């Protein structure tokens with residue numbers, strides 16, 4: 001008999017898991033609570049603008065390629081990728097910015113202009129980062145995090161030093177200039193923790209950034225990836241159902257029986273949840289959870305975010321596709337996220353104009369703008385606070401870039417802690433799941449497999465390998481391999 005699998009949620013990890021399993025002959029149905037698919041990577045359209053709601057940086061193109069290759073397809077069968085040049089711009093003050101171009105040779109020239117000798121050091125740093133990236137991809141990232149033995153390989157043992165030091169110290173060994181240090185520390189912010197709390201092994205993110213480059217899926221932006229994955233999943237037979245909030249996971253004698261959604265029972269042999277881990281465990285009756293509240297309370301969560309989706313009635317000239325505003329004290333903002341959680345006095349932020357690369361994302365003569373301010377999870381969230389921060393960042397954008405935008409806003413929507421909770425059932429409104437600190441990496445991540453319920457699995461950014469779109473694709477692949485091993489479809 002073909003085994004039935006219900007997958008909760010339609011984020012990248014869920015779609016990935018569903019496709020691998022359907023490809024192996026399982027009968028797979030995805031139940032998504034929202035009206036559209038893609039989870040944190042949904043999009044929406046308003047007033048002629050198309051807004052990607054979450055991810056906007058397409059890094060690690062090799063992971064996406066590998067994903068499609070697993071089904072004898074290629075990324076180019078679904079979408080065209082454009083390498084961005086410049087990849088991004090980092091502002092340190094008024095008319096004071098560094099532009100990161102599209103290859104290491106050009107980037108090292110830029111570094112040399114800022115600090116004598118930095119070009120050579122960058123190449124040395126990046127050679128190590130590239131080696132770590134190869135070790136990570138071949139030996140670590142695709143493992144289920146079940147046993148320390150998974151990590152014991154010649155490659156990892158040789159690189160042990162990178163697990164005992166952090167990215168901040170590592171960067172400071174190579175670069176003295178504070179701006180260069182900030183550029184080299186920036187990529188690990190995607191992993192949700194401070195650079196001083198992130199193992200130096202995560203210099204793999206520097207390889208992803210400066211080595212592999214920043215890409216953009218043409219004609220649709222990041223959501224094009226979601227659409228492509230759904231197309232492939234449907235070709236394999238995956239069924240997608242929207243507006244299906246799963247209210248309960250049905251368990252009998254410690255075995256999965258299915259789920260209840262909108263009052264209807266869906267029977268299955270296996271349930272995989274790509275919804276936030278903590279929320280999934282609230283769907284289980286009795287004391288059959290993997291982790292209790294105090295476990296979650298002690299975890300370091302990645303930040304939440306205050307997001308603005310803005311439509312402008314004119315084109316932008318002075319900014320690029322991706323812009324980072326590092327014109328304020330990074331340490332103070334980081335401390336307001338991690339050490340003493342509160343609304344930041346003077347936040348760093350990220351500003352994105354996808355319509356500079358894809359005209360279809362805004363009406364003619366207009367520009368599509370996305371602003372992200374990282375904040376601590378669980379903060380008080382109301383319209384007044386959101387409005388205050390919008391004014392603050394708009395003023396900084398105008399002052400620093402010289403681009404006047406305040407009077408050109410024709411559409412505006414915000415998204416913050418409350419929305420992360422209501423839209424995604426996110427624990428404390430986190431945006432990117434669990435931070436990749438040393439003791440929350442690999443075998444220390446919440447486990448993919450339920451310890452107490454046969455047939456229940458977890459995938460996504462709260463389990464291995466961690467936050468981000470490429471890791472979510474990988475997470476779906478890992479969980480599907482576990483299911484195939486435990487429940488062969490014969």
Ligand SMILES: Cc1cc2nc3c(=O)[nH]c(=O)nc-3n(C[C@H](O)[C@H](O)[C@H](O)COP(=O)(O)OP(=O)(O)OC[C@H]3O[C@@H](n4cnc5c(N)ncnc54)[C@H](O)[C@@H]3O)c2cc1C
Nearest residue numbers: 009011012013033039040055056057246275460461468469
């Ligand atoms: C603002 C923002 C910016 C980001 N930027 C980047 C970036 O630039 N690059 C990058 O690589 N990564 C980025 N990320 C991270 C990346 O988007 C996530 O790591 C990834 O999308 C998470 O995928 P996931 O599979 O874990 O699940 P999610 O996307 O979290 O999906 C989980 C799904 O489960 C559904 N669900 C929850 N509860 C239930 C229920 N009871 N019943 C049914 N369905 C339910 C939710 O509605 C949701 O659709 C960003 C994230 C955010 C929020």
